[in-house]
Amino acid sequence: MNATSTTHTRRGPNAREVVVTGIGLALPGVATYGDLLGPLPGEGGFDPVTGLTGRELRHKDRASRLALRAAEFALHDAGLTDAASMFTGAAEATAVVVSTNLGNADSVCEATDTIARAGVMGLSPLGLPQTSSNVIAGWVAIRYRLRGPNLTVCNGATSGLDALAWARNLIVAGRADAAVVVGVEPANDVVTKVFGEQSTDAAIAVVLEPADAAASRGARPRATITGYARARNLTAALASTGVTEEGPVGLWLADEAGAAEAGAGHLLAAPRRIDLESQLGPLSGALGVLQCAAAAAHLESGATGNALATAGGPRHDATAALLLTPSSATRPSTQERGQHP
Incomplete structure (x- = not known):
């Protein structure tokens, strides 16, 4: 998709109406998504110090850990997890679409530094998966055993909106029955250098479903x-x-x-x-x-x-x-x- 094209996805008479049924935040200083209407409280909300720990988060990069927490909250909010936090929807037809431009840049930089210093034999097999451009979406899918389409959008400033559109298109086209869309950027030295200012840990996940499917299971569309x-x-x-x-x-x-x-x-x-x-x-x-x-x-x-x-x-x-x-x-x-x- 180039800058001169105009692509739209307005709903036609036979298209499936796609609704937001779950929202999850892993964002310091913002307790609920209602707070986003401002002014922001600046305190409370997600605590990265305590919130990014746990057995299921070991050996994962920071962006993936943030994304997993946001996805956990969103799926719970949508009523799609049980008491053990296991996914209860149609796993084989649920997509994961992640938007991130710098999510694993620190892992890539660390790997290249290691190669320059010690050669490829210096690389850790536990760290290499984090250099994949699709690692965040992969971890979310693995955690909840989601076997639908799985992709990452890294499209610059429009990336988050583009990811939502791709997820909606997958549902409208019948490629997926639902989608977990995650937007995530971590706070680390690499990201701060790129931005030129101190970055903030930010992860947000939304669950998209067809309106009729949401209604049939009693979900609340937002x-x-x-x-x-x-x-x-x-x-x-x-x-x-x-x-x-x-x-x-x-x-x-x-x-x-x-x-x-x-x-x-x-x-x-x-x-x-x-x-x-x-x-x-x-x-x-x-x-x-x-x-x-x-x-x-x-x-x-x-x-x-x-x-x-x-x-x-x-x-x-x-x-x-x-x-x-x-x-x-x-x-x-x-x-x-x-x-x-």
């Missing part, structure tokens, strides 16, 4: 993914996403550059706008999935208008836009948004 586009600029992306005057945007998740991009027109003239990176620091591949969680919180709150997430822009090769709308089957929650045991 939002419907209605449209997506990736195009050269914001104007082109919005034109293919499904933003209309009949369905105005109530919340726009965008950074300062996206908000300043010309041509958005009156459709985005007066929405509430939240820039998550201005509060949390650089999020890279985790951004789009985190935006999806914030959009779900907005729609669950009963606020007016749909939710739009955009990423990329003039400084990047493209702009991606994702439109989320309320689910017709939404029912009251029995727990606080994003609350986990």
Whole structure:
């Protein structure tokens, strides 16, 4: 997919409606996804010191451990795990799609440093799997025995929104009956050097399912993914996403550059706008999935208008836009948004 193309996935009359049924956070300072609507509390939430330990997390890179925790919370939130935290859905048809741009960069750098210093014989067989570009998605699939499509998207600024679109497409096309989408970037020296500033551990997972399947098992849908586009600029992306005057945007998740991009027109003239990176620091591949969680919180709150997430822009090769709308089957929650045991 190149920067000049415009790809959209608005729902046709025969397409399956895809909804968000579970959300899990492994993000310091953010206790629930409802907190993303701000102002952020800056305390509480996930503790990497205590939360990234345990037998099942041994011999794994930091990004994989964060992703596994977020996936655990999301699957529990969706009602797809039992008392022993084992997956109870259709494992053979559940996909895993991970968005990360720098997730295992530290493992790759460590391996190349070892080769330069001691040759290939200096490499540890326990560390080599962490150099695979798909290692995070692989660990999530192994942990829950998920045998559906398994892929990693590392597409720059638009990566998180692109991952959600790929997961939705897999469900609409019948390649998967559900999908676990994870956006993750770890805090380490390598990532900090790339960003040029201190990074923050960030992992967010969402569970996507067809609306009819969610309804049949009594799951609570948080939002419907209605449209997506990736195009050269914001104007082109919005034109293919499904933003209309009949369905105005109530919340726009965008950074300062996206908000300043010309041509958005009156459709985005007066929405509430939240820039998550201005509060949390650089999020890279985790951004789009985190935006999806914030959009779900907005729609669950009963606020007016749909939710739009955009990423990329003039400084990047493209702009991606994702439109989320309320689910017709939404029912009251029995727990606080994003609350986990």
